[in-house]
Amino acid sequence: MIVILKPEATDALVNDIVSQIEALGLQAHLSRGQFRTVIGVVGEEAKVDAEHLKAITGVEQVLPIMKPYKLASREFHKDDTIVEIPCPNSGVVLVGGNNCVAIAGPCAAEDEAMVHQLAREVKAAGATVLRGGAYKPRTSPYSFQGHGEEALKWLKDAGRENNMPVITEVMDTRHVATIERYTDIFQIGARNMQNFNLLFEVGRTRKPVVLKRGLAGSIGEWLMSAEYVLSQGNRDVILCERGIKTFETTLRYTLDISAVPVAKQLSHLPVIVDPSHAAGDRQYVPSLARAAIAAGADGIMVECHDCPSKAMCDGPQALLPETFSELMKQLAAIAQVLGKRFTETPTPRNQGMPVGHNVF
Amino acid sequence: MIVILKPEATDALVNDIVSQIEALGLQAHLSRGQFRTVIGVVGEEAKVDAEHLKAITGVEQVLPIMKPYKLASREFHKDDTIVEIPCPNSGVVLVGGNNCVAIAGPCAAEDEAMVHQLAREVKAAGATVLRGGAYKPRTSPYSFQGHGEEALKWLKDAGRENNMPVITEVMDTRHVATIERYTDIFQIGARNMQNFNLLFEVGRTRKPVVLKRGLAGSIGEWLMSAEYVLSQGNRDVILCERGIKTFETTLRYTLDISAVPVAKQLSHLPVIVDPSHAAGDRQYVPSLARAAIAAGADGIMVECHDCPSKAMCDGPQALLPETFSELMKQLAAIAQVLGKRFTETPTPRNQGMPVGHNVF
């Protein structure tokens, strides 16, 4: 941590701050320049709360040197984490390292037949994980809010029928136990990236968590939210970029494609992309999905529907299964350019591919 | 709702859309221009889901004419809502119309003595509502998370001692019942503006709710979140602007001062401002607080601390009580310029001032 004092800081103040730092068992290195006095703090940075120093009169800035997240940090865990998602019947789906995942399915699980139908279609096209919403976060209290536990059953059955792990969103700490009985992966939506109690709760389960980036979440805050989950002992966090709010409003959100390489540089966790919510318009989904894989993402999560204009939510962004199928061919070819691959069938557990978090 | 078709829309498609609209009991007014066909939909707009139309091939844009919120809308409720907050011992604090409120207190309730001390100080300076955190949303899982129920007791006692209603943040649906026993006003923090289940829960209580605007929340989304609370029968919602995320990072957030007159134009609900979290730095808090009242806000919520460098959270933004006291004098003078006033002592219930939601 670097403490920069205001030009008018007196010797007495400088000494006082140095004493406070040393009292914490840290070393203070003083540099007096012509215009500024700077104190370098050496030792375990986490011991001193930057806010305390920043609140002292005479301190101009406090610059942290270390990242505030540890378990999520590439610095403390050099190798890529490869998350291993158990399939309902046999084998696992790997995410991270050289393994790209394709997660697909409807926005909302609307009825049993459509869930089964779409599961078969997206599997045929190359998806290995099935997505579907049971509890839907809706901007309006008057919109369809999801079919709840019933929808969870449809999803679990469809997953079993196709040997696909299922992912669904959890929005409320009170739902974690119920959803855990049905789902294979928890999804934390963008609006809940900083719902800290919810993060703690899914951190206490032992199911993988896809953590979407909030609409105003900086990459640092996103990794701090991952740290919430990791700090509870759940090491299987997959980051998911899905667009941020900016002044550009032609599409619903602005996909921050740079977040893919940046998050992968700062963290060892896998990073996937949701082009459907970023665009909000199906005609742009393939372009963004290709960009995601080309940028180095470890997979994509897309919404499909057989009849988008009848979808109970987010119809405008749903791909037709045949478009998704064409897209998967392009994505596979782009992954290959980067030395990565989409697996179409589950990998037998503990075989073939290195599993990252053994060395975590 | 206005439906704009793509230039290449065929007659068959146009007819199909018109049929769909009429089947819903609405009228479709067709205008064929040289370059575009436009369909005006007349009737109860809420009956047609814009997304369904947007998802149809051949539709270029769907432009809603009506606001998606109703109970929160100025259009359906012309007069200002004046929220009436009962004081612990006697009287009420009014917010809205010509009544400005000053809410002050520590970021976190750190211990019993400090809560009582600060309550006395902020009351002496002119605050009529006491704020204090018991459950703290923190970016890092390793930071102080609040003293929980014990802190709620300190706050309730300090409120009673000073006849000040107390406001505290609720972050988890599981905490609503407990917090309801202690607090007079629920605060929904910026990170939970779209925690829809939490909004439903506080909507089912009968205590006023201060709803902070999310860091990426548009004004429309903020009013939709208010609609969540109102739709459950709780009419006492106070909106609170506290800064949004923008490219400007000198201060922690960018206070959107225009949100004050805009929200008051679109909605009848009172709008207050939290300059402390917007600035994150105490030297800018008075300036932003003055701007808030001058822009027409119905009050402010500020953080105070007797020794900011020892504060357990957000010390850099805490005002010293004496600075707050000076500030209150300026705010009272500015309110007067707008024909408004800060009340220093609670108003007897149902007396003196019109109470807006009787006519709601």
Added chain:
Amino acid sequence: MIVILKPEATDALVNDIVSQIEALGLQAHLSRGQFRTVIGVVGEEAKVDAEHLKAITGVEQVLPIMKPYKLASREFHKDDTIVEIPCPNSGVVLVGGNNCVAIAGPCAAEDEAMVHQLAREVKAAGATVLRGGAYKPRTSPYSFQGHGEEALKWLKDAGRENNMPVITEVMDTRHVATIERYTDIFQIGARNMQNFNLLFEVGRTRKPVVLKRGLAGSIGEWLMSAEYVLSQGNRDVILCERGIKTFETTLRYTLDISAVPVAKQLSHLPVIVDPSHAAGDRQYVPSLARAAIAAGADGIMVECHDCPSKAMCDGPQALLPETFSELMKQLAAIAQVLGKRFTETPTPRNQGMPVGHNVF
């Protein structure tokens, strides 16, 4: 154009607006709903200035249906424009349609030897256009401002030696004539996207123009700026996305990858991407460049330097020529997935490839 009136609009006001519209030779279609009166304006939209209607008391909103740009619009020019850049000695470089371009070179032309050296290196790696700055826009008045006309000579010579067209930035209307004598392509930098007089001036030349998107430029405003150039008769505009300002500050700017497919959907003009300025850090340039081509961009523009730590400007973002060479192989493979190609040698003029603007 759709005019939405305020709920309180009187019949007299409605009639008045209708008269104004009809007086302009347009038709007004009136729809009276329960809550709003809406006027659809049919005819040549450009005849009525939306601002005039918006300024009338009683008007709530004016929604344009047509795009405000015409020459830049895909609607008026269905086919992709393919810009043909003449090479100094023979042949042309094509940009657009299925033709991807790689533009590379130093940020600033620092001295004659380095320009020649880098030109040879980037050409060997697959670039077909040489970039280099002679007049540099610098945030600080104390920074190196470029070598001016001398640098233009070095660039022209290096271009001739390698049969590569040269692109350089123009910042001042007074420099257009001088730069025109040396350069093959004008670059309008992000800070000048709305320097309207400069756009008019380059529009009056007959050399292609690469128009960078401004840091706060919406896609619509960017196309309006292209319209400035096109309106003067210069049809050879290439759009260049280079990152926008958002709250995310880990990298210098946020590359808006969606802008590529969106601009190509709205306009027939070629769209390229500058990943160097977007990232500001060379380690992220390859990832963003791959994403650009995968998203459908018609090329990239990157900065290279043999010794980035000695670069006179923007060293941190300069690729080493060998990294650029590796990158070009990946980009060629990704382009192929989309059915596009990077040409390594200039195409003979008017041969082999369709040239879009013949049909403009």
Added chain:
Amino acid sequence: MIVILKPEATDALVNDIVSQIEALGLQAHLSRGQFRTVIGVVGEEAKVDAEHLKAITGVEQVLPIMKPYKLASREFHKDDTIVEIPCPNSGVVLVGGNNCVAIAGPCAAEDEAMVHQLAREVKAAGATVLRGGAYKPRTSPYSFQGHGEEALKWLKDAGRENNMPVITEVMDTRHVATIERYTDIFQIGARNMQNFNLLFEVGRTRKPVVLKRGLAGSIGEWLMSAEYVLSQGNRDVILCERGIKTFETTLRYTLDISAVPVAKQLSHLPVIVDPSHAAGDRQYVPSLARAAIAAGADGIMVECHDCPSKAMCDGPQALLPETFSELMKQLAAIAQVLGKRFTETPTPRNQGMPVGHNVF
């Protein structure tokens, strides 16, 4: 400057960087922590270009301690600069310190009569400087671009008639000399905040410059642009906040009210606010104008028109003169709360009020 090395930086690299720093006549203070090596650079920071160090392999971050602007900095010039604007006939208008200025007039000077009429009206309401556009920056090439030199004459005459200094926008380096003959103050518009050559040109004149903040300009970049003008010897720069681009689009721009106290803290230059362009809608202009003065701004610049629906540009944001007159009364009362005042008649030159830049 603080240089933070990557965790893997070798001793050899550390020594190399230290040597480079010492070779520049600076001192390098090395701190080796458990996780990072940090080098504090003591001496004249401007001598080392941060980019050079950032471009070195092994360097993670370079943190400047000093602000990059000097002449604009409060650190080098403690007292408020008070800009003194000579009036056409006698006296001066002061801006800064305790002196607030009201600048008002039409968006564009549309014809001679309207300019004279509005000048009289805004003067009667309390404005002391007349604004009016002769060269208009327009998003569309097909919109009205201003009446040019003829409009400059109308403005000069109207200024003389009312003893009001005139301000008008300059957009092109080629127009500086012409405009200088007519205007008393140059306005640099938001789109030209980083038109560096234009800044140099107005810096070489001896007329005050109102420098608007760019739509994507950080406060630091804005002050660097002021530095461009100051560096040429023109000390009379007035900063003008007019809204930035954010995700919130209900109004045209987001007025960054915090920029007022922040810019005044970082710089000694006066800061005014343009609420008209920020809002783009006249109903919000008074609210934002009051907030500006309450936040500590040294004045406002607003657009007025006698018949907004007939205005040739920006009609929706123009205040009627009578509304402006009412507003001025509120602003005067708010200024008084802060110990400041709007002067209604010009101050005799060098009398009464201290003039800041004498001590510059």
